[in-house]
Amino acid sequence: MTTTRNGWSVAALVVGMALVYWQVFAKLVHDWYNDDNYSHGFLIIPLALYLAWERRQKLAYARLGEDAKARKALQYALKLAPGFEGATEAKQVLASLVY
Numbered sequence: 001m002t003t004t005r006n007g008w009s010v011a012a013l014v015v016g017m018a019l020v021y022w023q024v025f026a027k028l029v030h031d032w033y034n035d036d037n038y039s040h041g042f043l044i045i046p047l048a049l050y051l052a053w054e055r056r057q058k059l060a061y062a063r064l065g066e067d068a069k070a071r072k073a074l075q076y077a078l079k080l081a082p083g084f085e086g087a088t089e090a091k092q093v094l095a096s097l098v099y
Contacts, residue, residue: 018025032041 031038
């Protein structure tokens with residue numbers, strides 16, 4: 001049951017990312033296809049997926065850690081999606097954590 005729930009969580013995350021960033025992905029693919037300087041971009045996604053698959057055991061047990069600033073920065077970074085109501089506030093908080 002937990003595996004099924006994790007599978008649905010991953011699927012929801014992938015679909016959500018695709019919906020939010022589809023314009024960015026379309027521009028990237030356009031640049032990869034039309035600009036010789038960026039043609040290696042087509043290798044990045046398969047390579048990243050392969051490396052994630054190779055390290056899946058390690059990644060399954062990875063923890064964020066106890067650093068409160070890192071946890072808070074990650075929470076706000078996830079809110080920076082285009083159109084998110086709290087994006088301006090999140091950017092200000094991230095800036096205050098970084099600087």
